[in-house]
């Protein structure tokens with residue numbers, strides 16, 4: 245079907261559509277972006293922040309890897325001056341000055357601002373951004389199931405979460421999830437440690453090592469030959485037939501969404517600690533890899549509620565799977581997938597290999613997201629290689645998708661249009677650019693070696 249006929253009268257710009265179909269990397273700007281951002285009833289990130297804080301002590305007990313942060317989910321926010329300089333130089337931009345770019349607290353070189361990497365690739369237990377949604381989802385479910393069984397975990401004694409009674413109770417329930425890999429790892433590894441049985445429905449894109457790791461932890465992995473949406477659907481249908489199976493719906497879950505949104509508070513505290521204010525003269529730009537949209541959408545929602553028009557969020561999607569771009573560009577009143585415009589959804593970025601955006605998240609992003617840029621697979625590998633060479637940081641390909649975000653804004657005509665139309669050009673030397681890095685620390689070393697070899701080849 246011609247996408248021009250979709251979306252109740254709203255059409256994708258023919259030039260954009262042509263570039264999308266040719267898999268030419270592009271920056272798309274969201275004309276539906278609104279200046280402010282209002283909370284949506286029933287979606288309060290503070291509830292997720294409070295729930296995660298309430299269970300910090302039992303989490304530190306159950307997950308020794310969370311002891312250093314007292315059971316709180318936390319990832320570093322670090323400057324990447326060498327990678328910034330290398331990418332800016334490659335784009336013909338002025339080099340970052342030593343003032344600021346290296347410390348994360350100064351102003352950076354004229355007109356370029358400071359790039360910071362948000363290290364969710366190193367989040368504990370799940371090794372990806374999916375830990376945020378996963379922890380919140382599983383904790384909320386444990387609370388509900390214990391309450392329904394007449395044995396609620398008392399607010400005054402959250403350590404009951406680790407006790408035999410709760411464990412035995414949760415062990416009678418099965419968690420099920422459809423995943424391209426990382427959500428399954430998150431829900432699986434967290435759920436098992438709390439005592440749940442777990443079944444993961446994996447799409448054809450899921451990597452073998454992720455399946456093996458899950459099986460080693462006593463998790464049932466069901467392999468599907470279809471894509472992510474098919475795996476999700478299989479899980480949803482199985483759960484509908486059994487009362488003790490609880491399906492974690494990556495396309496629609498509010499608990500997942502709020503777990504991601506809680507990251508906004510953490511980032512706000514880190515920026516404050518690093519002396520980086522966010523206001524009309526010091527804008528914040530955030531670049532996030534997008535699959536179905538839950539993780540980047542939740543984080544964007546949390547940030548927009550905190551910083552309003554002073555934060556500008558952009559998603560990064562593979563050229564073969566730009567599902568959020570396609571959905572937003574076509575209008576959100578009718579589902580439009582990447583297949584509908586002739587794309588194949590085949591990408592090495594397994595976490596981002598999603599054909600259809602979340603129907604929960606897309607309408608929210610229609611008003612809050614500044615834009616989306618697309619990335620070719622070769623660039624993902626090249627940037628993962630560059631980050632390893634320049635900064636010693638190893639990411640999985642999906643997680644490197646956002647690295648060029650600042651370049652799209654500073655060195656392209658469309659990026660310039662965005663800055664001009666928002667009166668931002670004069671503020672760019674004081675801008676903070678946060679690049680969200682979303683996965684990598686659990687990747688086996690032989691996989692990293694393969695990614696690096698492909699990146700070196702692409703860079704040659």
Ligand SMILES: Cc1ncc(COP(=O)(O)O)c(C=O)c1O
Pocket residue numbers: 372373374424425426427533534535536537538539540541594595596640642643682683
């Ligand atoms: C490494 C990585 N980055 C980003 C994402 C995107 O998250 P979402 O699918 O919620 O948009 C995923 C999803 O699995 C992922 O695995």
